[in-house]
Amino acid sequence: MLARLRSAPPRYWLVVIVMVFFVGLPTVISSFQSSEWALVLVFAIVIMGLNILVGYSGQLSLGHGALMAIGAYTTAILVHRYHLDYLATIPIAGLVAGAVGFLLGIPALRLSPLYLALATFALAVVTPSLIKRPDKITGGVQGILLLPPQPPQFASDAYATVTSGPAMTSEQWLYYLTLAIAAVLFWVAWNIVRHRPGRALRALRDGEVAAAASGVNIAFFKTVAFGISALYAGVAGSLYGLATGFVSPDTFPVSLSLQLLVGAVIGGLASIPGPLLGGIFTFWLPIESSQFVSSQTWLPSQVSSVFVRAGPSVTYGALLILIMIFARNGVVGLINSGYTWLRRRLRGAGDRGTGQMPPDPQTT
Amino acid sequence: MQEFLQQVLSGIASGGIFASLALALVLIYNAMGLINFAQGEMAMFATFIAFLLLDRGVSYWIAFPLTLAVAFAGGILIQRIVIRPLERAPVLTLVIVTIGLATLINGVAGFVFGYVPRSFPSPFSVQTVNVFGAFTSYRDLGVIAVSAVVLVLIYLLLQRTTIGLAMRAAAHNPEASRLLGVRVSWMLALGWGLASAVGAVSGIMVAPIVLLEPNMMQTIIIYAFAAAVLGGIESPLGAVVGGVIVGVAVNLAGAYLVSGDLELAVALAIIVAVLVLKPNGLFGRPSVRRV
Numbered sequence: 270m271l272a273r274l275r276s277a278p279p280r281y282w283l284v285v286i287v288m289v290f291f292v293g294l295p296t297v298i299s300s301f302q303s304s305e306w307a308l309v310l311v312f313a314i315v316i317m318g319l320n321i322l323v324g325y326s327g328q329l330s331l332g333h334g335a336l337m338a339i340g341a342y343t344t345a346i347l348v349h350r351y352h353l354d355y356l357a358t359i360p361i362a363g364l365v366a367g368a369v370g371f372l373l374g375i376p377a378l379r380l381s382p383l384y385l386a387l388a389t390f391a392l393a394v395v396t397p398s399l400i401k402r403p404d405k406i407t408g409g410v411q412g413i414l415l416l417p418p419q420p421p422q423f424a425s426d427a428y429a430t431v432t433s434g435p436a437m438t439s440e441q442w443l444y445y446l447t448l449a450i451a452a453v454l455f456w457v458a459w460n461i462v463r464h465r466p467g468r469a470l471r472a473l474r475d476g477e478v479a480a481a482a483s484g485v486n487i488a489f490f491k492t493v494a495f496g497i498s499a500l501y502a503g504v505a506g507s508l509y510g511l512a513t514g515f516v517s518p519d520t521f522p523v524s525l526s527l528q529l530l531v532g533a534v535i536g537g538l539a540s541i542p543g544p545l546l547g548g549i550f551t552f553w554l555p556i557e558s559s560q561f562v563s564s565q566t567w568l569p570s571q572v573s574s575v576f577v578r579a580g581p582s583v584t585y586g587a588l589l590i591l592i593m594i595f596a597r598n599g600v601v602g603l604i605n606s607g608y609t610w611l612r613r614r615l616r617g618a619g620d621r622g623t624g625q626m627p628p629d630p631q632t633t
Numbered sequence: 634m635q636e637f638l639q640q641v642l643s644g645i646a647s648g649g650i651f652a653s654l655a656l657a658l659v660l661i662y663n664a665m666g667l668i669n670f671a672q673g674e675m676a677m678f679a680t681f682i683a684f685l686l687l688d689r690g691v692s693y694w695i696a697f698p699l700t701l702a703v704a705f706a707g708g709i710l711i712q713r714i715v716i717r718p719l720e721r722a723p724v725l726t727l728v729i730v731t732i733g734l735a736t737l738i739n740g741v742a743g744f745v746f747g748y749v750p751r752s753f754p755s756p757f758s759v760q761t762v763n764v765f766g767a768f769t770s771y772r773d774l775g776v777i778a779v780s781a782v783v784l785v786l787i788y789l790l791l792q793r794t795t796i797g798l799a800m801r802a803a804a805h806n807p808e809a810s811r812l813l814g815v816r817v818s819w820m821l822a823l824g825w826g827l828a829s830a831v832g833a834v835s836g837i838m839v840a841p842i843v844l845l846e847p848n849m850m851q852t853i854i855i856y857a858f859a860a861a862v863l864g865g866i867e868s869p870l871g872a873v874v875g876g877v878i879v880g881v882a883v884n885l886a887g888a889y890l891v892s893g894d895l896e897l898a899v900a901l902a903i904i905v906a907v908l909v910l911k912p913n914g915l916f917g918r919p920s921v922r923r924v
Contacts (some may be wrong), residue, residue, distance in 0.1 A: 316854065328724055331670075331732070342662035376908035383668045384908060387862065390670070391855050391901040398894035527736055534729060541664055588739025593730045594718050 287545070291448055295441045296432050304440040306551075307512045310447045313548030316532040317451075317458050317541075318501025323530070324538030325462050327474030327496040328382045332389030333502045334525035337384045339366045340506025345413040346406060355418050355511060359450070362507035365501045366548045370499020374492040375513065385495070394524040397518040409479035412517025415510060418443065443512050454501060459541050461497070470494055471539075493608070531585045534592055537601030546600050555581040638767035640888045641881055646773035647842075648880020649780030654850075654857035654873035655833035655864065656787060657828040662866050664804045664824035665720075668729050671734035673850030673857070675711070675829050676836030678738050679704040683837050684753060684845055693756045697837065701830045708829025712822040720818065742847040753840035776838050783834050783861050784873050787827070791869070801826060843889050852897055855916075856883065859900040865917025874915060879903060 287332075291310075295303040302352050320488045322328050330336075339428055340362035347361065359439040379386040407413070420442030428437040449502050461467050468489050472480035480486050529553050538549030560608040564569065568576075654672060661669045664861035682703050715734060719727055727769065757775030761768045791797040802810040803820035810818050835849065835857075843849055860879045864871025887896045907914060 294643055297899050323725070327723070365899055372903075376905060376912075379908070379912055381666075383727055383728065383866075384862070384912075386670075387668060387858050388901075388904055388908065389860060391897075393857050394851065395897045395901045399898060402895065527732065530729070530732065531736075575744060575747055578742040578748060582736050582740025583744065584740075586735070586740055588732045589733025589736065590715055590730050593722075593726050593733065594715075597726065 278368075282547075283542075286544075288452070295444055296434075298437040300440045302514055303438075303444040305556075307444040308449045308509065309548050309552045310451045311509045311512060311530070311548075312320075312532060312552050313526055313545045314447075314451050314508070315502045315505035316529055316536065316544035316547045316551075317455060318498040318505070319529055319533045320538060320544050321458055321461065321470075321541070322494055322534075323533055324540070324543070325467060325474065326491060327469040328378065328491060328495060329386040329530075330389045330495070330498065331386055331523075331526050331530065332392040332396075333498075333529045334521045335389070335393045335525065336366045336370060336499045336502035337506030337509060337523035337525070338396050338400060338516075338518075338521035339369055340503030341510035341520070342400065342407060342506075343411075344507040344510050345415055345516045348415060349413050350406070355415075358506045359504055363504040366503025366506065367496045367500030370502075371492055371496035374457055374495035374580070378488065378491040378495065390523075390526075393523045397521060400518040400521075407515075410518060412515060412520070413512045415516070417513060417514055426433075442549050443508075447512065450504065454504065455541065455545075458501075462539075462541070466493075468491065477493070479591070528585065531589055534589055535599050537599030538597075540598070540601040543601045554584065558584070636888075637885075638765070639769060640884050642764065642767055642769045643773050644881030644884030645877055646769075646776045647884060648877035649777050650835045650839045650853065650861075651860045651880050652874075652876025653838070654832055654853060654871045655860035655876045656784065656869055657832035657835070658857060658861045659866065659869050659872045660787075660824050660831065661829040662861070663869075664729070664800070664821050665716075667724055667731070668858075668861075668866070670728065671711075671738060671853075672828065672832050673736045673854030674738040674742070674784050675708065675779075676703070676832035677845075677847060677850045678742055679796055679829070679833035680753070680836035680840045680845055680849070681742060683833075683865045684840075685753065686916040687754060693754065700837065702758070702799075702831055704833035705826040705830040708826035712825035716804070716821075716825070717818065720821070733898045738767065739847050745788070746847065748846055748848075750844040750846040753837075753845045755841035772841065775779055779834065779838060783831060784869075787831060787869065790827075796823070808879070855897060855900045856880070859903040859907075862904050863914055865914025867918075868916035870915055871916030 291306075293308060298306070298416060315337055319333050320332060323329055343362040343365045344355065344358040347358040349356050373388060373392065374385065377385040385473065404410075417439040420437045421438055424435045424442060428441065429435070462470070469480070469485045472483065472485055473487055473490060506521075509520075513520070517576050532547030532551035534547075535545060535550050536543030536545065558580050562573045562580065564577045565573065592599055598605070652685045654676065657672050658669060659674070661667055661672070679700055683696050683700040685692065686699060691699070715730060716727065719730060755772050755775070756763045757770075757772040759770045759772050761770055762774065764774075787796075792802060799810070800823060801816050802813070803817040804824070807817045810820075835853070840849065840852055844855075855868065856879050857876070860875035861872050862875070863874070863878060864875030883896050883899050884904065886899045889899070
């Protein structure tokens with residue numbers, strides 16, 4: 270056991286550290302901040318889905334915000350109108366969004382990835398007005414209010430015993446629920462991409478004709494990849510609705526879909542930790558930057574109000590371009606190449622005087 | 634019947650606007666197999682430049698070509714700075730870059746010009762005129778005329794001049810063109826400049842109708858996508874025909890079927906229908922791929 274632990278590659282330790290960080294987080298931050306971090310994890314989930322699609326299969330979706338809207342509204346309508354248990358609606362929301370993605374993927378994926386980008390972009394632009402229409406069901410422009418779900422007894426008790434403090438709030442419960450779902454979905458994604466389906470996806474990303482010639486069913490893998498990706502978005506949308514307690518057409522504008530793409534690109538395409546970093550970044554950047562700007566009293570109010578609205582777009586746009594030109598694998602790619610460089614330097618330095626090579630860390 | 638005819642006429646007018654923007658998309662698609670998601674935002678920015686010129690008291694008929702020249706230069710500049718480093722990159726990378734460009738230009742326009750909608754002058758009066766028993770405005774007729782002139786000019790440039798031939802050759806077979814002495818990279822830049830100028834025409838034409846603000850083109854670009862897909866994404870003629878069809882269809886749907894913002898859903902329906910029924914569009918050729 271000990272030997273196995275010692276030989277575990279560093280990334281396993283990283284996973285443990287990250288899990289400990291996220292499990293412990295609500296005990297040191299306020300209940301409101303837990304709800305914000307729950308949204309960070311929601312972003313991470315949908316960006317993970319987008320990453321499966323963009324990073325691994327080489328297709329592009331600009332409509333994941335709309336797919337989130339479908340998930341969020343599925344949950345909201347089922348809970349609000351049909352009084353279903355909110356926990357049961359989360360997988361339903363995922364399946365509904367996944368089905369929509371699958372169906373949209375069938376025509377859009379027959380040609381080049383451009384067409385999927387185009388069709389999903391149109392979907393993202395149209396969705397808010399489509400949602401407003403059947404206002405008997407969706408509540409129209411007013412949207413639907415959701416009551417915050419109360420934590421179940423066992424979780425509440427466990428939390429109170431561990432922290433020996435006050436009982437678990439509904440925000441903290443939602444945070445842990447989101448964390449658990451995110452952990453499962455990240456684990457699933459990791460398993461998809463490192464096994465046969467993942468190899469098939471990467472093969473068709475890197476050379477569609479060659480992949481087809483090697484026996485990869487192109488149409489099947491493309492549509493299923495988009496379906497899975499949409500399922501992630503639906504689950505995330507459902508959790509988003511529960512965590513904010515409110516869904517309305519304006520919660521899911523086009524800019525949300527673009528923001529998600531930025532998250533996927535910044536974190537690092539075709540990487541598993543990338544979406545987590547992307548989620549953290551895209552969630553906090555608009556909030557932190559607008560807080561920073563409004564706290565600068567020397568700025569005239571018109572300037573700061575324009576900055577709050579235009580600032581994130583400018584940053585996102587510039588970052589997308591710069592990352593694509595200079596660091597196509599995002600932050601994770603930079604960290605990886607930095608780590609490799611560092612290791613090479615440390616191992617290669619040796620003892621200059623005697624010409625002795627340093628010991629190989631693998632053999633000691 | 635008369636109302637129907639009127640709707641068709643004003644549909645053709647908006648179709649002309651969609652056609653210009655769709656033509657800009659087709660120009661870039663032909664040059665490098667890429668859909669430029671920033672086309673609408675580039676047109677919006679050019680329209681703001683026209684607005685600034687007009688605001689300074691420049692006459693409309695000087696400001697118009699001046700704006701097109703600026704848009705042309707801007708398009709070339711964007712290609713040189715942003716697209717050229719990625720000429721050999723996969724198309725997915727390039728598409729993400731154009732999305733980045735769209736976001737960036739939108740944000741910069743918001744920064745510089747603000748989000749207050751402004752009215753934009755039209756050289757044509759909104760007075761109504763009787764055409765074959767249907768009432769339409771001089772503005773609609775003017776839009777149709779301007780779009781038609783632009784489309785004919787682009788056609789002549791591409792089909793009847795040496796530079797047009799070089800551009801088409803560079804797009805069709807870059808390797809062979811390079812061997813024959815065509816400066817392929819500059820031809821791509823020229824394509825971007827041309828597309829940017831053509832897009833600017835659509836921006837200037839649409840601004841009097843929808844009011845000028847940074848998000849002005851967000852819906853127009855969807856109609857242009859629908860027009861380009863319907864016409865067959867690589868066919869300039871298809872872009873024009875597709876634009877007019879989309880314009881008329883959207884106008885008729887708006888008048889008789891759906892109301893208000895649901896007109897956009899018509900565009901989405903057209904895109905999906907074309908992809909299902911005739912993926913290469915009306916004028917596109919089926920694509921053949923080689924390993």
